[in-house]
Amino acid sequence: MSAPSSPLTVAIVGAGPSGFFAADALLKARDDVRVDLFDRLPTPFGLVRYGVAPDHAKIKAVTRTFEATLRDSRVRFFGNVDVGRDVTVDELRARAHAVVLSVGASSDRSLGIEGEDLAGSLSATEFVAWYNGHPEYADLAPDLSGRHAVVVGVGNVAVDVARVLAKSVDELRGTDVADHALEALAESRIETVTMLGRRGPAQAKWTTKELRELGALANADLEVDPADLDLDPASQRAVEADAAQGRNLAFLREAAATPPAGKPRTLRLRFLASPTRLLGRDGHVHQMIVGRNRLEDRDGYLAAVATGEEETLGADLVLRSVGYRGVPLPGVPFDAKRGVIPSDGDQVTHEDGTPVSGVYVCGWIGRGPSGVIGTNKPDAVHTVEALLGDPHLPEPDDPSDAAIPALLDARGVRWFDADAWHALDAVERAAGEAAGRPRVKVTSREAMLDAADGARLDA
Numbered sequence: 001m002s003a004p005s006s007p008l009t010v011a012i013v014g015a016g017p018s019g020f021f022a023a024d025a026l027l028k029a030r031d032d033v034r035v036d037l038f039d040r041l042p043t044p045f046g047l048v049r050y051g052v053a054p055d056h057a058k059i060k061a062v063t064r065t066f067e068a069t070l071r072d073s074r075v076r077f078f079g080n081v082d083v084g085r086d087v088t089v090d091e092l093r094a095r096a097h098a099v100v101l102s103v104g105a106s107s108d109r110s111l112g113i114e115g116e117d118l119a120g121s122l123s124a125t126e127f128v129a130w131y132n133g134h135p136e137y138a139d140l141a142p143d144l145s146g147r148h149a150v151v152v153g154v155g156n157v158a159v160d161v162a163r164v165l166a167k168s169v170d171e172l173r174g175t176d177v178a179d180h181a182l183e184a185l186a187e188s189r190i191e192t193v194t195m196l197g198r199r200g201p202a203q204a205k206w207t208t209k210e211l212r213e214l215g216a217l218a219n220a221d222l223e224v225d226p227a228d229l230d231l232d233p234a235s236q237r238a239v240e241a242d243a244a245q246g247r248n249l250a251f252l253r254e255a256a257a258t259p260p261a262g263k264p265r266t267l268r269l270r271f272l273a274s275p276t277r278l279l280g281r282d283g284h285v286h287q288m289i290v291g292r293n294r295l296e297d298r299d300g301y302l303a304a305v306a307t308g309e310e311e312t313l314g315a316d317l318v319l320r321s322v323g324y325r326g327v328p329l330p331g332v333p334f335d336a337k338r339g340v341i342p343s344d345g346d347q348v349t350h351e352d353g354t355p356v357s358g359v360y361v362c363g364w365i366g367r368g369p370s371g372v373i374g375t376n377k378p379d380a381v382h383t384v385e386a387l388l389g390d391p392h393l394p395e396p397d398d399p400s401d402a403a404i405p406a407l408l409d410a411r412g413v414r415w416f417d418a419d420a421w422h423a424l425d426a427v428e429r430a431a432g433e434a435a436g437r438p439r440v441k442v443t444s445r446e447a448m449l450d451a452a453d454g455a456r457l458d459a
C-alpha cells in the first residue's frame with residue numbers, strides 16, 4: 001500500500017468538541033494536512049453553544065481553544081452543510097482520504113408512559129436548545145404559565161434545566177441565554193420545580209459543585225425530604241466507598257435540615273420516584289402520577305423496582321431528562337439499540353464487524369452520550385492516532401482544494417465559512433456589549449446568514 005497523497009485530507013463531520021479535538025490532533029500530528037470541518041448549523045462548537053447552560057459561561061471558554069484551531073490555515077469550516085442531506089458521506093470520501101464522524105447525539109430518550117405527548121410535556125433536549133437559541137427550537141414556546149414544573153431525571157442536564165427554571169430572570173440577564181427565552185422566563189409563573197430521581201440519592205450522578213449551586217440559588221429554596229436520605233445498606237456502603245458521594249450526601253442532609261427561607265420559588269429534590277402516567281386537562285399536562293421505587297441489588301447494580309405505591313403531583317410543565325440519543329447518518333451503519341455509529345472504538349464498522357474503509361468516529365455518536373467536554377479529547381486523539389496509522393486509507397478521486405466547494409456550489413448549498421462565522425460572532429458580541437452580556441445570539445438560520453453577509457459587506 002503506497003502512502004496517501006499529500007497533503008492528507010480529512011473531512012470531519014460535526015464541529016462540536018469531539019470534531020475540534022480531532023482537528024487539533026490532526027494539526028499537531030502532521031504539517032501536511034487539510035482538515036475540512038462540516039456542521040449542519042452555520043455556527044461551530046456543537047453543544048458548547050447549544051447545550052452548556054448560559055449561566056455557566058466559564059465552561060464555554062473552551063471555545064477559545066477551538067477558535068485557534070479554526071484560524072489555522074490548514075482548516076476550512078463548512079457550516080450550514082447537513083451531511084447526509086446536502087452531501088453524502090460517500091461524496092466526502094471521494095474528496096478526502098478519510099472522514100471522521102463526530103455528529104453527537106441530537107435526539108433524546110422518551111419515558112414511554114401514557115400522557116407523554118400532552119402539550120406541556122417536553123424533552124429537556126428541546127428546552128435546552130430553546131433557551132440556548134438553537135435555530136431549530138426558537139419557536140418552541142414552552143408554556144411557563146403554570147405553577148408546577150417537574151424535571152424527570154437528576155443528571156447534569158436535569159440539574160441545568162431545573163436551575164434555569166428556578167432562577168429569577170435577573171440572574172440570567174447577564175448571560176448569553178436567548179432573548180426569546182429571557183422574555184418568556186420573565187413571565188414565568190412557576191413556583192415549584194421538582195426533580196425526580198428514579199433511584200436513591202447515592203446513585204445520582206451530579207457533582208458536589210452542581211449540588212451546591214442548587215443550594216445557593218437566590219430565588220429558590222432547596223427542599224429535600226429527610227426520609228429520602230435513609231439509605232439501604234448497599235447504598236450506604238457505596239457512599240462510604242466514594243468520597244464525592246459522601247460529600248453529596250452530607251450536603252443533602254444539611255439541605256434537608258435547613259428550614260426554607262421563604263424565597264419565591266422552591267426547588268424540590270425527590271428520590272426513588274418514577275413518573276408512571278401524565279394526566280391532562282384540555283390536552284395540556286396537569287398532573288403526574290409518580291410511583292415509589294425501592295432498590296434491588298442485581299449483581300452489584302442497584303436497580304429501581306416499583307413498589308406499587310403511587311402519589312399525584314401537580315405538573316403543568318414536564319421536562320424529561322433521561323438521556324440523549326444518537327440519530328442515524330444516511331449511508332453509514334447505525335446501531336439502533338445503542339443509538340451510536342458502530343466501531344472498533346475508532347474506525348466505523350459494518351454490521352458484520354468489518355471496517356468501513358477510511359471512515360472513523362469519535363465523541364458522543366461513537367461512545368454514546370456521556371462524558372463532559374474534556375472526555376471527548378482523549379477519545380478524539382485515539383481516533384486520530386488510529387486514522388494516521390491506517391495502512392489502508394483509500395486514495396480519494398479528487399482531494400483538490402476546489403473539489404468540496406465545487407460540490408457544494410453545484411448543489412446550491414449556502415455554506416458558511418470561518419470568515420462568515422467570525423462576522424456573525426462579531427455581530428453577536430457587539431450586540432452583547434451594548435447590553436452588558438457576553439453576546440446576544442442570532443437565533444434564526446436566515447438571520448445568521450444575513451448578519452454574516454451584512455457584517456462582511458460593512459468591513
Ligand SMILES: Cc1cc2nc3c(=O)[nH]c(=O)nc-3n(C[C@H](O)[C@H](O)[C@H](O)COP(=O)(O)OP(=O)(O)OC[C@H]3O[C@@H](n4cnc5c(N)ncnc54)[C@H](O)[C@@H]3O)c2cc1C
Pocket residue numbers: 013014015016017018019038039040041044045046047048051052053056059081082083084102103104105106128156157160324329362363364365370371372373374376
Ligand atoms: C444540556 C447539556 C449540557 C452540558 N453541559 C456541560 C457542561 O456544563 N460541561 C461539560 O464539560 N460538558 C457538558 N455537556 C457535555 C458536552 O456538551 C458533550 O460532552 C460534548 O458536547 C459532546 O461533543 P460531541 O462533539 O460528540 O457532540 P456535539 O457537541 O453534539 O457536536 C456535534 C455536532 O455535529 C453537528 N451535526 C450533527 N449532525 C450533523 C450532520 N448530519 N451534518 C453535519 N453536522 C452535524 C451538530 O450540529 C453539532 O454541532 C453538556 C451536554 C448537554 C447535552
